[in-house]
Amino acid sequence: MTLIERLRRDNHQMVVKLLVVTALMFGFGYALVPMYKHICEALGINVLSLSEQKNGGVSGTRERPANTQVDLTRSITVEFDANARGPWEFKPAQRSVVVHPGEMATVMYEFRNVQNRVMAAQAIPSYAPHQASTHFNKLECFCFNEYTLQPGESKQWPVVFYIDPKLPRDVTTITLSYTFFEVGGKTPAAPTGKAAAVVTGTGERS
Template structure:
């Protein structure tokens, strides 16, 4: 009888733990979105922002270096242009190309980084493949657009900035395909 009582106590604790972890999983989504909003990492323009008239600073140029990296993936990943010159406030579209060089379907995700880091506060993205799972079939090649604008509030002493994306394989998908 003592073993039955001990097992029921463990079962109750495991059920409580499962419910808490399930709730924690749902709580992560708004927490993650808030972190991205505060840091400017996933700073996508909203439809109402686009409608507002944006002042383009035609007296100033900023060179944007585009970088692409992969970590642990049998992919090729590159920007179709290495750098561009833009006016602050100008909406720009650049293209990246990714190719799966393997014989299996792979899920990846790109994480952006910026240099200087303060660029995150002044960079607004309308369209971006970052933070979305990308599923590439064996030997598939895909071109992906990034539409962005550097706000005219970027300090004037920054004439060159870098936007970099690094693709990582999504771990749970790899474990599922290996097993």
């Protein structure tokens, strides 16, 4: 075998090897996506591909894992009350919600300064029954701060909360009542007990 023939044979073998390596690399890259998906599923890792993120999630009927901190075996009715001490329009955007213990919920309250002057005000909460106060967890609440409203200004502020699953099972209804008063005057006492549940947004008793 001449030197030229030997070089041609070696070049041919090298080309074949490179083609095989290229094919193997292409096959591995093609199989990487399903392999990655199966590994994530086996490990319980919920990772969405870029296309799935753009489409808002994985299509199909597969459900998300349940939140084990939410007690789905019972429901609590939370009623919302507003009592304005002074010239305010103050009311909840909705009168009640039904939640499971441990479930997060958000309710908006509406405020309006009907005076022709700037007014600073703050709210104080109360609960009925009183024992519910230690199980009513507010993550965000307008009652945490003092607010200033311009003449005729209207605002909406949220209450973000959840009910502790340790709430006694005989409590099925909680009334969250707020008293909104002008800062600078005498702070009114908050309604307590059943009185908190019957004070309406106009200050009248039902």
